[in-house]
Structure formats: C-alpha cells, structure tokens
Amino acid sequence: MENDLVIPQHIAIIMDGNGRWAAKRSLERCEGHRMGAEALKNLIESMKDLPGVKYMSFYAFSTENWKRSEEEVSALMHLLVEFLDANLALFMENDLKLLVTGRLEGMPEEPRIKLKEAVNKTKDNQGPCVIIALNYGGRSEIADAAKAIARKVAKGELDAESIDEKLFAEYLYNPQVPDPDLLIRTSGELRLSNFLLWEISYSEIYVTDTLWPDFDKNELMEAIKAFNKRSRRFGGR
Numbered sequence: 001m002e003n004d005l006v007i008p009q010h011i012a013i014i015m016d017g018n019g020r021w022a023a024k025r026s027l028e029r030c031e032g033h034r035m036g037a038e039a040l041k042n043l044i045e046s047m048k049d050l051p052g053v054k055y056m057s058f059y060a061f062s063t064e065n066w067k068r069s070e071e072e073v074s075a076l077m078h079l080l081v082e083f084l085d086a087n088l089a090l091f092m093e094n095d096l097k098l099l100v101t102g103r104l105e106g107m108p109e110e111p112r113i114k115l116k117e118a119v120n121k122t123k124d125n126q127g128p129c130v131i132i133a134l135n136y137g138g139r140s141e142i143a144d145a146a147k148a149i150a151r152k153v154a155k156g157e158l159d160a161e162s163i164d165e166k167l168f169a170e171y172l173y174n175p176q177v178p179d180p181d182l183l184i185r186t187s188g189e190l191r192l193s194n195f196l197l198w199e200i201s202y203s204e205i206y207v208t209d210t211l212w213p214d215f216d217k218n219e220l221m222e223a224i225k226a227f228n229k230r231s232r233r234f235g236g237r
C-alpha cells in the first residue's frame with residue numbers, strides 16, 4: 001500500500017448493483033446478491049491490509065427495500081443469516097467488531113437474533129469496526145432520534161433549549177461512530193437513497209460504475225486515492 005496516502009478513518013459504502021450484475025449474466029437477482037455477499041466478505045477480510053481504516057459502514061438493506069418481491073426479500077434475509085454463520089470466525093480472527101445500524105426490531109426474528117449474537121460475541125474485539133445497515137433509513141434514524149429527545153423533554157429530563165447539533169447526534173443509532181470521511185456508491189447511481197443523511201454532511205462522495213459484486217480491494221484503493229486528491233474545507237477557506 002502507498003505509504004503517503006491519507007487513509008479515511010470511516011468509509012461508508014452503498015453496495016448497489018447486484019441485480020444488474022446478475023442480469024448481465026442472465027442469472028437470477030439472488031445470484032447477484034450471493035456474489036455481493038462474497039464481495040463484502042472479501043472486503044472485510046482486506047481491512048487488515050488498510051491500517052488507518054477504523055470504521056466501515058455497509059448499506060445492506062434500506063427501509064425502502066421491503067418494496068421488493070417477497071422472494072427477493074426472503075432470499076436477502078436468508079443470505080444475511082448465512083453470511084453471519086459463515087463469517088463470525090473471520091471477525092474473531094481479525095479482531096473486528098460488528099455493529100448494526102437501522103431499526104433492528106423491524107427485522108425478521110432469525111436474522112435479528114443472529115445479529116444480536118454476532119454483535120455480542122465481537123463486542124470486546126479491539127480492531128476496526130464493521131457496521132452493517134439493515135432496515136436502515138436516514139430519515140427513520142433522524143425521526144427516531146427526535147422521538148427519543150421529545151420523550152425526555154416531555155418527562156422533564158431534558159431542557160428543549162439545550163437541543164443543539166451535538167446533543168441531537170448523541171441520539172442517533174451509533175453515536176460513538178465518527179461521521180464517514182468517504183462515501184462510496186457502486187453502480188453509478190448519483191443519489192443517496194436515504195443513507196446516513198445526518199452523518200454525511202461533509203463526507204467526500206465517490207461514485208464508481210463498477211457493480212458491487214465486482215468491487216474489491218483494488219477498487220477501494222482507487223477510491224482512497226481519489227479521496228486524497230480532494231480538498232476538504234468544511235465551509236472554511
């Protein structure tokens with residue numbers, strides 16, 4: 001790895017294009033998702049070669065993805081369970097911590113239980129953190145934070161005047177995780193699709209036409225190189 005590169009400490013990825021990957025090969029969409037899960041595993045494995053990356057967030061299932069066919073949704077949930085069963089050892093070997101973001105209570109029981117177990121088993125690991133976004137919506141996350149804050153105000157535990165950006169952010173799903181430095185979207189779409197709306201205010205955005213199942217460590221290095229050419233000003237000069 002190039003030594004002089006600044007490595008973003010938090011990289012968030014919108015893993016898009018599994019369906020197109022499958023369509024190009026006249027395969028079922030589910031085959032694309034299967035290869036997508038393989039790409040995810042490989043990328044997580046490569047985190048050990050990217051010292052400096054402390055958090056990687058992966059958008060795996062949005063609050064809008066329930067609109068898909070029952071067949072596709074259940075295949076995705078099944079794949080998730082398989083993924084957790086197959087890769088918990090990888091998390092332990094690499095000292096990786098797993099976190100989940102999203103409305104976990106709205107997930108089907110089997111993946112929900114497996115996720116909780118995996119989060120619990122990896123909670124004392126000291127290495128980088130892998131965050132999987134499931135039943136995640138940026139607007140839901142903001143609405144849920146607003147609800148939690150409103151409840152505290154109603155109970156008299158919080159003064160409405162004390163609500164500012166810093167306090168609000170403490171009510172997001174994973175307040176301990178710093179905002180992403182770099183947001184990557186695969187498959188070329190120039191939109192956020194409701195991912196991390198609060199957290200990406202000042203993230204650098206990198207879009208590649210590569211379909212998610214073809215995205216690998218080399219592609220990630222290309223994104224990190226592009227990130228290094230950006231001048232982050234945060235509104236200053």
Ligand code: IPE
Pocket residue numbers: 015016017018019020021060061065076187212
């Ligand atoms: C991303 O791939 C996976 C999920 C959204 C679950 P898609 O299934 O959206 O693939 P395309 O966009 O149809 O190619």
Ligand code: IPE
Pocket residue numbers: 014015016017059060061062065189191193
């Ligand atoms: C975004 O991809 C969600 C995930 C990658 C999980 P979509 O395929 O759902 O997004 P749209 O529909 O193209 O905006």
Ligand code: MG
Pocket residue numbers: 016017018
């Ligand atoms: Mg898509």
